[in-house]
Amino acid sequence: MPAGPELPALADLLEQLDEEERKEEASRTKPLVLHDGRAESDADVSGCVQLLLNAASIDVAQAIVFCGLPLLVQPLLRSLFFGDSLEEAIQQVEGRIGQVSPAKLLQELEDTEPSILSRGKELSEGKLAQEVLQWDGWRRQVAARLELIEKQVALSILGLGQSADSASITRAFKRRAVELHPDKGGDLEEFQLLQQMKDVLLGAKMSAIEPDADGVRAAPKPDVKETSGDSQDTDDEIDKLLGNRGAEEEGEPARSRASRKAELQANRVKLHQAVTMAWSRCGRLCSQLSTYKQASQGQPRDILASLEEFLVGLEESDDDLRFAPDGTRLGLLVVRGAECLSAAAVVDPEATVSMLMKSRHVVEIEKHERWPLLTEAVKKLPSQVDTFLVATRQLGLPGAAMAKSAAQAESRSSVLMPRESALKAEGPSTAAAAAVASEAAQTPATCQRGCVCTKCLRRRWGFQKSASRGTNEGYRGC
DSSP states (O other), X not given: OOOOOOOOOHHHHHHHHHHHHHHHHHHTOOBOOSSOHHHHTOTTSOHHHHHHHHHSOHHHHHHHHHHOXXXXXXXXXXXHOOHHHHHHHHHHHHHHHOSOOHHHHHHHHHOOHHHHHHHGGGXXXXXXXXXXXXXXXXXXXXXXXXXXXXXXXXXXXXXXXXXXXXXXHHHHHHHHHHHHOGGGTOOHHHHHHHHHHHXXXXXXXXXXXXXXXXXXXXXXXXXXXXXXXXXXHHHHHXXXXXXXXXXXXXXXXXXXXXXXXXXXXXXXXXXXXXXXXXXXXXXXXXXXXXXXXXXXXXXXXXXXXXXXXXXXXXXXXXXXXXXXXXXXXXXXXHHHTHHHHHHHHHHOHHHHHHHHHTSTTHHHHHXXXXXXXXXXXXXXXXXHHHHHHHHHHHXXXXXXXXXHTGGGOOXXXXXXXXXXXXXXXXXXXXXXXSOOOOTTSOOOSSOOTTOOSHHHHHHHHTOEEOSOHHHHOSEEOO
């Protein structure tokens, strides 16, 4: 193992922990929130996602962390709506769950950097900018989900519940630090992992300890931004490229169109790299969470309770049905409750349908001509997730294999290491000298590997064209 920074002396560590504990008790800190302000503003990091991470299997959890809720919500929307109502329903829900579909993520995982560079030559600067914006939005969302699961892993390793406050975390950390400190014969790697967990849960608040008589100094803590999966450099860079004139106002020379597009191309390739790295990281974190998952976790009852609470609230409200894409009560229910409905369906589809049947509006929703299609989609939702997972295995993705082997995962393996460049897009790649891929790119006369035409996407990812507009419009699949 490469030599790292010197460890803090045990006496200094205990003194510092005692001082922090006193400060925490004096300030009566409110219970810890498991995701920061940036994540709270991201509706995709919702209570449903958090509950799913505990209730779902390792593979399903990995797929949910990577794809977000579109993986679950889109099949339900397509079963109930069609035509203009489907488009409106997707637009209403996308603002909460994200815009990148599972099929598009699979295509991105299959694509290689050379194919992206080759196809990107056909993109205009405007289309390229739109694509960069879309993938950067996905990058932010998956970073927030990864941060959420990382905090769950850290709490589980400390033996704490998800509602633990900062004082409880500090006390648990103190006990474990004494047990694992190398001066007491503890394991060095586990002690370093423990320090990282405290930074994950409470932030890097501990300042470096002054050198003692022996010259021992505390290990420097990683920068919070670096470990959060965010990249301010990339954000600033993209803002400038997409119309932010701050640089010009500060006196920087305006860049040529070719220069702007070249930088957009570089960022698009780096975002492509972030997709593949995020999949692998999702697998490692979900495996670690499964290893430490408490016996009380993994039950669908909390998710079903969330759906029941939503249904009760919907029954008591007087929402105008004009807000529903198709003007029906069932349409309003599915659009407003897409997250909790899909989450309940993936863990217990039979109980979900039964709960819908107990709704006060059951007579009204059963009259909907597409009610049978919705109930069928609810029951088949777990198989939709399986279809996505099978597709990832066919691609030979390393993350999927790691997620399957959680039983062999070593408890000391550090998955809380700084994210390095996994979800950051810092420093242009040498290969990113051209444009990026787009599903809107012109289809070649002869389809080749990596083609993104509608026919190839349907064949590759299991989409099937419906036979009748009135009964089953659109494509169905992952």
